Amino acid sequence: MKVSMNGIVKSFGANNVLRQVDFSVEGGEICALLGENGAGKSTLMNILGGVLQPDEGTIELDGKRVSFHSPAQSLHAGIAFIHQELNLINDLRVYENMFIGREIRTPAGFINDQEERRQTEDLFRKLDIGIDPLSKVSLLDASYKQIVEISRALMMKASILIMDEPTTSLTDPEIERVFDMLRTLKKQQVGVVFISHKLREVMEICDTYAVLRDGVLVSSGLVRDTSIPLISRDMVGHDVRTESLEQNADLGEEVLRLHNLTLEPYYRNVSLQVRAGEVLGVTGLLGDGRSEVFRTVFGDMGKYQGQILIKGSPVRIKSTRQALKMGVAYMPRNRKENAIIKDMDILDNGTIVTLPRLTRMGLIRRREQLEQFEEQRNHLQIKMGSPRDAIGSLSGGNQQKVVLAKWLMTHPRLLILDNPTQGVDVGAKEEIYDIILQLARSGVAVVVLSNEAQEIIRVCSRALVMYHGDVRAEIAGETMTEANIMRLATGG
Numbered sequence: 001m002k003v004s005m006n007g008i009v010k011s012f013g014a015n016n017v018l019r020q021v022d023f024s025v026e027g028g029e030i031c032a033l034l035g036e037n038g039a040g041k042s043t044l045m046n047i048l049g050g051v052l053q054p055d056e057g058t059i060e061l062d063g064k065r066v067s068f069h070s071p072a073q074s075l076h077a078g079i080a081f082i083h084q085e086l087n088l089i090n091d092l093r094v095y096e097n098m099f100i101g102r103e104i105r106t107p108a109g110f111i112n113d114q115e116e117r118r119q120t121e122d123l124f125r126k127l128d129i130g131i132d133p134l135s136k137v138s139l140l141d142a143s144y145k146q147i148v149e150i151s152r153a154l155m156m157k158a159s160i161l162i163m164d165e166p167t168t169s170l171t172d173p174e175i176e177r178v179f180d181m182l183r184t185l186k187k188q189q190v191g192v193v194f195i196s197h198k199l200r201e202v203m204e205i206c207d208t209y210a211v212l213r214d215g216v217l218v219s220s221g222l223v224r225d226t227s228i229p230l231i232s233r234d235m236v237g238h239d240v241r242t243e244s245l246e247q248n249a250d251l252g253e254e255v256l257r258l259h260n261l262t263l264e265p266y267y268r269n270v271s272l273q274v275r276a277g278e279v280l281g282v283t284g285l286l287g288d289g290r291s292e293v294f295r296t297v298f299g300d301m302g303k304y305q306g307q308i309l310i311k312g313s314p315v316r317i318k319s320t321r322q323a324l325k326m327g328v329a330y331m332p333r334n335r336k337e338n339a340i341i342k343d344m345d346i347l348d349n350g351t352i353v354t355l356p357r358l359t360r361m362g363l364i365r366r367r368e369q370l371e372q373f374e375e376q377r378n379h380l381q382i383k384m385g386s387p388r389d390a391i392g393s394l395s396g397g398n399q400q401k402v403v404l405a406k407w408l409m410t411h412p413r414l415l416i417l418d419n420p421t422q423g424v425d426v427g428a429k430e431e432i433y434d435i436i437l438q439l440a441r442s443g444v445a446v447v448v449l450s451n452e453a454q455e456i457i458r459v460c461s462r463a464l465v466m467y468h469g470d471v472r473a474e475i476a477g478e479t480m481t482e483a484n485i486m487r488l489a490t491g492g
């Protein structure tokens with residue numbers, strides 16, 4: 001099947017998001033759709049997926065004009081969409097989610113649970129996915145949810161598959177597995193639109209690319225004829241610096257020490273220390289326990305064994321409120337579920353943690369709230385309209401920046417960043433790395449939890465690699481290589 005979108009125009013109020021965009025993809029092709037945060041990628045695909053209607057322009061399937069007024073219509077035409085925001089029902093089991101809207105029925109009209117379960121098991125076995133089809137989705141970690149979404153789309157046997165940042169919380173081996181699936185689909189003549197800010201992945205898996213800048217298609221072609229620096233340049237409109245600031249060498253006093261911290265079944269005997277001015281990295285694969293360790297430090301995991309010392313004094317952290325008071329900030333791993341409050345506007349989302357500090361006698365000091373937020377907004381170059389707009393009107397990467405702004409405003413002495421650059425474009429990533437290094441230089445102790453080896457190497461002076469809840473090794477300097485991280489993270 002060949003999809004072509006011609007002359008697509010879309011505005012939200014005064015914001016002209018897509019201006020006469022032509023885009024096409026056909027069976028057997030994996031096409032990367034690229035661009036800075038807010039460039040219009042998700043909007044273009046939402047139009048193809050029947051979520052949004054274009055103001056102008058046409059869509060053709062194999063030369064026949066179509067228009068989709070709902071996601072169901074688009075799906076019916078053979079287009080499956082994995083959204084940037086996860087789209088699973090938490091209260092249902094995994095296999096039930098696999099068949100939402102396309103339930104298998106018995107001759108008598110009841111849902112055929114057994115058959116749904118069997119097909120799910122079959123697919124998971126084929127793809128080597130270690131998820132129990134019977135588990136509740138709410139109990140799954142973000143990365144597993146992502147895998148369920150991807151498998152669900154595969155099960156739909158669509159002719160065109162749209163993947164909007166499908167790998168943000170996956171680690172390299174999981175991404176490889178997803179890529180294996182994509183290669184198989186490609187052989188079966190499925191066409192794929194692949195949106196990602198991880199350009200190395202794009203170079204590895206995609207055949208063609210198209211770059212949007214401010215809603216205009218600025219370049220397209222074969223991936224083999226381009227390179228990461230060239231694509232980055234097209235995306236942001238100028239060369240992207242690839243060297244960030246020097247890592248800080250002046251370390252101050254110890255800010256955090258963990259001594260044999262244990263919380264089964266997540267992790268055990270974790271001992272580490274972080275000093276003021278240091279950026280410590282912690283990495284590993286799915287289920288390594290790193291997020292749980294630091295959520296414990298933030299008072300978010302309940303009872304633990306072992307000791308936590310802050311500035312040398314033993315503390316028992318029982319709540320996040322207490323942790324915040326002690327100067328600990330933790331930016332969670334999964335923006336979509338844990339960091340964004342959908343019903344609140346941008347300003348309130350960005351200042352909710354600092355609100356107590358901005359409140360006098362029950363009144364919020366609005367001007368200060370706005371000033372503090374605006375400072376971070378400039379700092380992080382958040383692309384947005386009014387601070388009073390809904391958070392959902394921001395592109396994914398810009399929502400991520402709002403979350404980061406929120407935690408920076410708490411002026412912590414220990415800042416824990418879990419997956420800090422998820423969904424952020426190449427240029428903005430560099431800005432965030434600079435901010436992390438500047439904070440360290442100003443004496444903050446920073447912990448970066450990341451599944452990207454490159455990111456760890458780039459900003460951290462030292463890193464721990466975890467495997468199934470155990471700290472496997474500490475690496476620094478010459479031992480901090482991608483190969484080494486990979487080997488340790490897989491238990492080697």
Ligand SMILES: Nc1ncnc2c1ncn2[C@@H]1O[C@H](COP(=O)(O)OP(=O)(O)OP(=O)(O)O)[C@@H](O)[C@H]1O
Binds near residue numbers: 040043044384395398
């Ligand atoms: N429902 C909406 N209401 C108002 N504005 C919107 C809405 N959806 C998107 N926009 C605006 O459209 C522009 C493009 O957003 P879009 O989500 O398409 O970007 P993107 O290229 O997917 O970025 P990212 O890489 O950050 O996900 C942004 O300026 C965004 O604020």
Ligand SMILES: [Mg+2]
Binds near residue numbers: 041042084395396397
């Ligand atoms: Mg997007």
